[in-house]
Amino acid sequence: MTGGLDQFLTLDLVPLLAGLIACVTCALLGSLLVLRRMSLMGDAISHSVLPGIVAAFMIAQTRDPFAMLIGAAIAGVLTAGLTTLVRSIGRVEPGAAMGTVFSVFFALGVLMLERAELGNIELDASCVLHGQIETLFWIRPEGAAWHAPESLATLPRQLLIQAIGLASAVLFVTLFYKELRIVSFDAQLATSQGLSASFVHGMLMVLVAIATVASFEAVGSILVIAMLIAPAAAARLLTDRFGTYILSSVALGATAALVGHFSAGALPSMLDLPAVNQAGAIATASGLLLAVAALLAPRHGVVPRILSRRAIATRVDDEDVLAALYRLSETGESAPKPEMLQTLMAPARLDSAIARLNAQRNLARNAESGLTLTEQGLEQARSVVRKHRLWETYLVDTAGLSPDHVHDTAEKLEHLRIQPASTSTQTDPHGRPIPDASGQKPTA
Amino acid sequence: MIHAGTIVDALLFRGGFNTSVVTAGTTLLGAAAGITGVFTLLRKRSLVADALSHATLPGIAIAFLIATSLGLSGRSLPVLLLGGGLSGVLGVLTIQWLRRHTRLQEDAAIGSVLGVFFGAGVVLLSVVQSRPGGNAAGIDNLIYGSTATMSPADAGLMLIMAIASVTVSIVLGKELVVSAFNEGFARTQGWPVGWIDLALMTLIVLITLAGLQAVGLIMVIALLIIPPATARFWTNRVRSMLPLSAVFGATAGYTGSAISASGADLPAGPIIVLVSGSLFVVSLLGAPRNGVIAVSIRRLRLRLRFACEHLLESSSEYERAYGAAPIPASLIDSVASARGWAFWMRPLAISALAHRGYTKPAASGAFELTDAGRARGARISRNHTLWAHYLTTHADIAPSHVDWAVDEVEHVLDAELIAQLERDLEESAQ
Numbered sequence: 001m002t003g004g005l006d007q008f009l010t011l012d013l014v015p016l017l018a019g020l021i022a023c024v025t026c027a028l029l030g031s032l033l034v035l036r037r038m039s040l041m042g043d044a045i046s047h048s049v050l051p052g053i054v055a056a057f058m059i060a061q062t063r064d065p066f067a068m069l070i071g072a073a074i075a076g077v078l079t080a081g082l083t084t085l086v087r088s089i090g091r092v093e094p095g096a097a098m099g100t101v102f103s104v105f106f107a108l109g110v111l112m113l114e115r116a117e118l119g120n121i122e123l124d125a126s127c128v129l130h131g132q133i134e135t136l137f138w139i140r141p142e143g144a145a146w147h148a149p150e151s152l153a154t155l156p157r158q159l160l161i162q163a164i165g166l167a168s169a170v171l172f173v174t175l176f177y178k179e180l181r182i183v184s185f186d187a188q189l190a191t192s193q194g195l196s197a198s199f200v201h202g203m204l205m206v207l208v209a210i211a212t213v214a215s216f217e218a219v220g221s222i223l224v225i226a227m228l229i230a231p232a233a234a235a236r237l238l239t240d241r242f243g244t245y246i247l248s249s250v251a252l253g254a255t256a257a258l259v260g261h262f263s264a265g266a267l268p269s270m271l272d273l274p275a276v277n278q279a280g281a282i283a284t285a286s287g288l289l290l291a292v293a294a295l296l297a298p299r300h301g302v303v304p305r306i307l308s309r310r311a312i313a314t315r316v317d318d319e320d321v322l323a324a325l326y327r328l329s330e331t332g333e334s335a336p337k338p339e340m341l342q343t344l345m346a347p348a349r350l351d352s353a354i355a356r357l358n359a360q361r362n363l364a365r366n367a368e369s370g371l372t373l374t375e376q377g378l379e380q381a382r383s384v385v386r387k388h389r390l391w392e393t394y395l396v397d398t399a400g401l402s403p404d405h406v407h408d409t410a411e412k413l414e415h416l417r418i419q420p421a422s423t424s425t426q427t428d429p430h431g432r433p434i435p436d437a438s439g440q441k442p443t444a
Numbered sequence: 445m446i447h448a449g450t451i452v453d454a455l456l457f458r459g460g461f462n463t464s465v466v467t468a469g470t471t472l473l474g475a476a477a478g479i480t481g482v483f484t485l486l487r488k489r490s491l492v493a494d495a496l497s498h499a500t501l502p503g504i505a506i507a508f509l510i511a512t513s514l515g516l517s518g519r520s521l522p523v524l525l526l527g528g529g530l531s532g533v534l535g536v537l538t539i540q541w542l543r544r545h546t547r548l549q550e551d552a553a554i555g556s557v558l559g560v561f562f563g564a565g566v567v568l569l570s571v572v573q574s575r576p577g578g579n580a581a582g583i584d585n586l587i588y589g590s591t592a593t594m595s596p597a598d599a600g601l602m603l604i605m606a607i608a609s610v611t612v613s614i615v616l617g618k619e620l621v622v623s624a625f626n627e628g629f630a631r632t633q634g635w636p637v638g639w640i641d642l643a644l645m646t647l648i649v650l651i652t653l654a655g656l657q658a659v660g661l662i663m664v665i666a667l668l669i670i671p672p673a674t675a676r677f678w679t680n681r682v683r684s685m686l687p688l689s690a691v692f693g694a695t696a697g698y699t700g701s702a703i704s705a706s707g708a709d710l711p712a713g714p715i716i717v718l719v720s721g722s723l724f725v726v727s728l729l730g731a732p733r734n735g736v737i738a739v740s741i742r743r744l745r746l747r748l749r750f751a752c753e754h755l756l757e758s759s760s761e762y763e764r765a766y767g768a769a770p771i772p773a774s775l776i777d778s779v780a781s782a783r784g785w786a787f788w789m790r791p792l793a794i795s796a797l798a799h800r801g802y803t804k805p806a807a808s809g810a811f812e813l814t815d816a817g818r819a820r821g822a823r824i825s826r827n828h829t830l831w832a833h834y835l836t837t838h839a840d841i842a843p844s845h846v847d848w849a850v851d852e853v854e855h856v857l858d859a860e861l862i863a864q865l866e867r868d869l870e871e872s873a874q
Contacts, residue, residue: 016523023686030751034549034551034552034555038551038557039493039549039551039552039555040551040554040555041553042555043491043494043554043555043558043559047662083466086728087726089736090673090677090728090734090736091734092673092676093485093488093673095488096485096490096669096672096673097489097673098491098669099490099494099666099669100666100669100670100673100721100724103663103665103666103669103670103717104666104670104717104718104720104721104724105723106662106663106717107666107713107714107715107716107717107718107721108714108718109662110588110663110711110713111710111711111714111715111718114709114710114711114714115709115710123560172795191696220557220566221563222498222566222662223559223566224559224561225555225558226556226558226559226560226562226563226564227559228555228559229552229559230494230554230555230559231556232552233542233548233552233553233555233556235546236548236552237546237548238548254740264567265540267513274571274574274576276567276570276571277566277567277569277570279563279566280561280563280564280565280567280568280569280570281563281567282565283559283560283562283563283564284560284563284564286559286560286563287556287560287561287563287564290556290560294542294545294548300546300547301546302545302546348449352685362565366837386503391730419680434619438724442670
């Protein structure tokens with residue numbers, strides 16, 4: 001057991017924590033980017049921090065995380081500033097302005113990597129892009145307990161950088177929570193209230209740059225995009241409230257980190273397969289979460305929306321059949337054949353509506369005598385027809401439409417759950433009696 | 445280091461067969477991407493193209509895995525490009541699905557697809573590398589671009605795709621432009637906008653795939669975006685934007701691969717992008733029509749003209765009130781503060797007026813009006829009155845609000861309108 005714990009602490013703990021912190025930081029800031037429709041600024045910044053990182057590297061001549069942090073923050077702010085400049089002064093379309101700036105920055109970074117005299121320091125473009133989360137080991141001093149101060153001091157410095165990044169992001173969001181909420185939904189209102197939208201915007205850009213570089217050793221700069229956007233996009237589909245949205249985005253980011261970590265290392269080794277890139281696995285996991293949210297989110301998911309649309313369509317069909325039977329019974333046709341309802345809808349839909357109503361015991365089907373409403377069906381039918389005729393009355397009396405134009409509108413409105421207040425009149429604009437709510441036929 | 449001689453050799457196609465083929469390939473690719481990029485930019489699909497190129501990675505890796513498991517060479521470029529094309533298209537379709545069927549905005553859809561597909565690609569890439577004998581060197585070239593390892597056959601493939609996309613652009617040019625500018629109009633003309641969009645997407649896919657080998661999947665977007673954005677500074681017409689963009693793209697491809705072929709340790713992809721970026725910066729600053737310098741000079745001239753006219757107008761009104769006295773500096777002060785001049789506008793306006801002969805220096809005070817200046821000032825003053833009259837009588841603006849609007853318009857009245865307003869004013873005076 002101790003051996004297992006030891007192995008976990010040495011090999012797994014730091015990659016797990018690094019992935020988790022990176023995902024939480026990115027998901028927190030990303031939720032603000034997505035809401036402000038600036039997701040692609042995250043894309044641009046995470047590409048264009050490359051020259052900043054390499055420049056810091058060349059100047060400091062070490063792989064000093066703090067130097068790289070500064071270099072990347074400068075590059076990130078430059079990207080945001082230059083994009084705005086190209087867009088406003090050059091009047092280039094926003095997407096193209098962004099693409100121009102970041103692709104040139106990235107090219108510069110790749111070139112600097114190729115040309116730089118980096119000595120024996122290992123830094124190549126692919127580690128910047130894909131991350132090297134698996135190489136973060138925790139080599140503790142011999143004999144010391146893992147929680148002893150001298151052991152904790154040997155934790156990789158990247159974790160400290162990441163923790164600073166996370167702390168500043170959390171601080172930013174808590175301090176400016178109210179401002180962020182207003183700015184995210186209505187920047188002009190915020191400006192008119194004396195809040196500087198551009199200040200909040202600038203701060204967000206700086207923090208995204210810091211988060212990008214703090215995370216780049218863990219998940220790589222390209223995968224930062226996935227972590228910035230995918231959890232937030234999934235959260236966007238799950239909730240409509242600002243606070244819940246930010247928290248769900250963070251929770252989804254953390255979930256992606258855990259799932260990704262597990263499926264990159266532990267799962268393949270259980271199946272006797274080689275381990276795969278953990279950062280990529282985290283990004284893929286966040287994509288799967290987004291896919292699940294897009295399909296199944298209760299309110300905004302595709303499947304629930306299709307189901308609820310279908311439920312409404314069947315209810316409308318059922319009510320139409322009931323109402324038609326009620327109207328026929330008014331004209332003395334007490335047990336019509338199904339063929340008499342054929343003008344209502346396509347035969348297949350009519351058949352299934354009749355079958356459903358029969359199963360619900362709203363009507364009785366008899367091959368000889370035709371369709372008859374049961375007591376329960378009659379009550380429902382009466383309520384639909386009552387709504388229809390009340391709406392017609394409303395549309396003529398209150399909305400001022402002419403009587404020959406109201407039927408089609410009322411045909412739709414009758415399926416709503418609401419209805420206009422009942423009138424003193426007993427008949428609709430066409431002179432037909434409005435059935436009583438209590439079920440009694442109106443006395444003529 | 446870079447040798448000038450080898451660059452010249454490469455530029456003149458004297459650097460050997462391979463170098464010449466590669467240079468020709470990237471030049472044509474640059475031109476083709478420039479042309480396709482114009483439509484991409486106009487249709488505002490630039491960043492969809494970025495997502496597409498990132499989304500090729502998982503397909504490339506899967507193609508590699510399938511090819512090697514079938515015992516074929518995983519480095520065959522057509523096989524890798526086929527896989528990349530398929531997953532790139534899948535990525536674009538996912539973006540469209542997310543936009544159409546969920547509440548996500550386009551930017552979130554593009555960003556998620558880009559990041560997640562690339563992440564899946566990285567996972568598959570690590571699978572490729574962990575396989576015995578699996579060496580992802582060929583795939584790495586497609587990420588960062590490498591013309592050095594390009595064979596004449598690869599360059600030929602690139603040429604064919606570039607030619608295909610140019611042909612489609614020329615054949616469908618009109619439809620692509622119209623549906624980019626006014627989708628609704630294109631629909632009312634009965635054009636299948638969906639199919640036209642699909643054609644554009646096909647072009648972008650072809651260019652992306654052709655560009656993978658040269659500049660790599662992360663930077664291929666630069667080929668599509670930068671040349672048209674550069675051309676945009678030189679012209680406002682699509683007809684001239686297309687050839688300009690092609691020329692900028694071709695120049696970048698040509699110069700970039702020539703510099704890279706010079707033997708120095710310079711990868712072609714970044715060089716091509718940086719040459720393209722330099723052309724962009726030069727045009728952003730120096731283009732005669734829409735360049736920043738030209739636009740600032742035009743704006744400065746206009747503001748100077750307004751300042752001069754305001755000063756002349758106030759001076760001539762001052763003269764009418766106090767007789768032909770030299771204009772005191774305090775009047776200039778009050779005009780400057782009323783119009784919110786920057787500190788440098790005052791000396792500029794005074795010297796511009798003197799230069800044009802409207803004023804001459806006076807012994808006391810700041811300056812005196814010349815006859816020409818007096819006449820011009822009176823005319824501006826008259827325009828002001830005319831326009832105020834027009835606004836109150838014709839545009840239903842309350843007299844108390846007129847002055848504000850007049851200040852903006854009085855400088856731009858044309859002669860015909862002035863004549864008409866004068867007739868109006870005389871009629872109403874009678």
